[in-house]
Amino acid sequence: MDFNTIICEKKNKVGYMTINRPKALNALSAEVLTELGKAAEMMAEDDEVKVVIITGAGGKAFVAGADIAAMQKMNAEEAYDFARLGQTTYNTIQDMPKIVIAAIDGFALGGGCELALACDIRVASVKSKIGIPEVTLGVFPGFAGTQRLPRLVGTGIAKEMLATARKVGADEAKTIGLVNYVVEENPVAKAEELAEMICKNSASAIALGKRSMNEGMEMELKKGIEHEAALFGIAFTTEDQREGMTAFLEKRPANFK
Numbered sequence: 001m002d003f004n005t006i007i008c009e010k011k012n013k014v015g016y017m018t019i020n021r022p023k024a025l026n027a028l029s030a031e032v033l034t035e036l037g038k039a040a041e042m043m044a045e046d047d048e049v050k051v052v053i054i055t056g057a058g059g060k061a062f063v064a065g066a067d068i069a070a071m072q073k074m075n076a077e078e079a080y081d082f083a084r085l086g087q088t089t090y091n092t093i094q095d096m097p098k099i100v101i102a103a104i105d106g107f108a109l110g111g112g113c114e115l116a117l118a119c120d121i122r123v124a125s126v127k128s129k130i131g132i133p134e135v136t137l138g139v140f141p142g143f144a145g146t147q148r149l150p151r152l153v154g155t156g157i158a159k160e161m162l163a164t165a166r167k168v169g170a171d172e173a174k175t176i177g178l179v180n181y182v183v184e185e186n187p188v189a190k191a192e193e194l195a196e197m198i199c200k201n202s203a204s205a206i207a208l209g210k211r212s213m214n215e216g217m218e219m220e221l222k223k224g225i226e227h228e229a230a231l232f233g234i235a236f237t238t239e240d241q242r243e244g245m246t247a248f249l250e251k252r253p254a255n256f257k
């Protein structure tokens with residue numbers, strides 16, 4: 001499928017989704033959000049894709065936020081629809097049955113920070129700046145940032161980021177657990193290194209483990225533990241479980257499809 005604002009590619013079991021509006025620092029218009037959602041659905045269903053990397057074109061920004069020019073004219077109803085569009089797209093990304101890595105090279109602000117939060121792993125170049133500056137515009141994060149950010153870094157830091165609008169540098173982002181890795185340059189290369197490690201393992205087990213973590217985080221602890229057991233049972237209906245354990249006992253590497 002061809003998109004206007006998203007470049008989709010596939011290489012070595014990795015799917016790439018590049019947000020391609022570099023003149024506007026990859027700001028998120030309704031078109032970008034709609035196409036991003038469709039691209040994510042496509043990557044989710046593609047069995048050849050084991051890991052997805054999301055990045056931004058142009059070398060200056062991952063995404064500098066929701067499109068302020070488009071939002072400036074919105075009434076309350078349109079703003080609600082826009083927020084729901086972004087939230088639905090980000091939920092699609094969060095729920096993908098494969099690992100999604102955000103490769104951040106530059107600004108990840110507002111909706112861009114929220115997009116990175118919907119991914120499973122974040123890698124940032126040292127020049128990156130991450131923040132939720134929406135309160136400088138008279139609004140607050142509307143693509144689930146007020147929900148995902150405190151879950152990742154805790155409410156103290158999340159509320160500070162919300163209220164001060166401070167852009168956090170890459171090293172600080174690593175210290176507070178907002179990103180997994182900081183690299184000098186080329187975060188896509190680091191994401192590919194992680195993808196290569198991930199691709200050696202069982203895709204069905206990763207999908208179930210990710211689902212167990214995502215859904216379990218919404219539950220009270222003991223319910224989450226029960227849920228884990230139910231999904232663990234499902235792992236035993238897969239070919240990968242038979243192959244993985246047989247390979248171990250036969251002292252050979254597992255050959256997952």
Ligand code: DAK
Binds near residue numbers: 133
């Ligand atoms: N939207 C639209 N255009 C943007 C943009 C954005 N978020 N960010 C940058 N651009 C455009 C600039 O307007 C400029 O366009 P031209 O003037 O060249 O036409 C071009 O990208 C280059 O930007 P600058 O000239 O400003 O570049 P600098 O290097 O000087 O500065 C910057 C880079 C990232 C520091 C600066 O551009 C900046 O501060 N950008 C805005 C960052 C920001 O505030 N992001 C948060 C956006 S608000 C909700 C739904 C969603 C949201 C909230 C509520 N509901 C519906 C309830 C989410 C909101 C956001 O994400």
